[in-house]
Amino acid sequence: MSTAEPTRTTALSFRSADDSDVPALVELVESAYRGDASRGGWTTEADYLDGQRTDERGVREVIATPDSILLVVERDGEIVACCHLEHRGDHAYFGMFAVRPALQGAGLGKEIMAEAERRVRERWDAKEMHMTVVNVREELIAYYVRRGYRRTGELSPFPYGDERFGIPRRADLAFELLVKQL
Incomplete structure (x- = not known):
């Protein structure tokens, strides 16, 4: 008979970000997408x-945007993830999704x-969720497809020359639109 304690999983809690969260959210997003971490x-x-994925100014702008929520996800009082939700007419946009590596x-x-x-359906009566993913991120796109998103094939240009979005290491980057019916 084992005397080991069963693994305890603490529930996640969700709340809207405020200005006091900005430094922690920048660190989280950077750690999930850029650099060795x-x-x-x-x-x-x-x-x-x-280069950077975001900065304090960019996160503050997201928090301040009308019809926008920067959702903070915590476990045991520690920020473990975040995502940005924005109402855009007949759909919601999902972005800045980061989970601690x-x-x-x-x-x-x-x-x-x-x-x-669930939140965008209840809050805004959104019928679709849209997101954009860097087109060369096949593993990440496949993850979203498994979650019910479909590839549209619609590409928008990567903002080359605007270091707020990073410094590209290749010349073929674009954003692909993914859509899910809610």
């Missing part, structure tokens, strides 16, 4: 982009996305 998870963009692959993303989709 991001290589601890599977969402890294370090092979495609150098050490926690990726454990099902948090699926749970957070379900909560985000």
